[in-house]
Amino acid sequence: MLLPEAPPSKECQQxxxxxxxxRWRSIALIPADEGISTAQLAASLAEVGRQLREGAVTALNLPHLDYITASGIADAISAAGRGEGVPEDLQIIVAIPPVLDDPLGVAVAHAVDAAVLCVELGKVRLSAARRTIELVGRERFLGSIVRRT
Known part of the structure; x- marks a missing residue:
């Protein structure tokens, strides 16, 4: 589990x-391009969730994926979605690497209930954001978050 470095920002709370x-039990934060991490955002969102709801909220940071890890995480998230082996009220926020950099992230993105596209102004190419949406599937995304660098 990741711990936030500072109290969550107003933007994170929003x-x-x-x-x-x-309604979601699991969500993936997907960077739109290479060189961007969503680990801190996942930790901060989980902290907000823990403070505001009765159920458990946890953040997973998956900076690198291999076939075994991607498959295992996808299976675990799918089982959690069915309520198998985890508390019914658990919510999981997963920080994955950019799918353009690590295509195995698509397996995780397809296992969660929904995804959020994470964009950093000045770092993300529009073509990369479009390709990320294409690879994961537009219907998987609840929306996007844009951060200034």
């Missing part, structure tokens, strides 16, 4: 409330 409007 993102939690926007995501809470949808």
């Amino acid at each position: 993102l939690w409330f926007m995501l809470a409007r949808s």
Whole structure:
């Protein structure tokens, strides 16, 4: 589990409330391009969730994937979605590497209930964001978050 470095920002709290409007047990934060990490955002969102809801919220950071890890995480998330072996009220926020950099992230993105595209202004190419959406599937995304660098 990741621990936030600082109290969650107002923007992170606002993102939690926007995501809470949808029903999900697992969500992936997907960077739109190479060189971007969503680990800190996942940790901060999980912290907001822990403070605001009765159920457990946890963040997983998967900076690198191999076939065994991707398959295992996808299976575990699918089982959690069916309520197998985990508390019914558990929510999981998964930080994965950019699918353009690590295509195995698509397996994880397809196993979660929904995804959020994470964009950093000045670092992300529009073509990379479009290709990420294409690879994962437009219907998987609840929306996107844009950060200034």
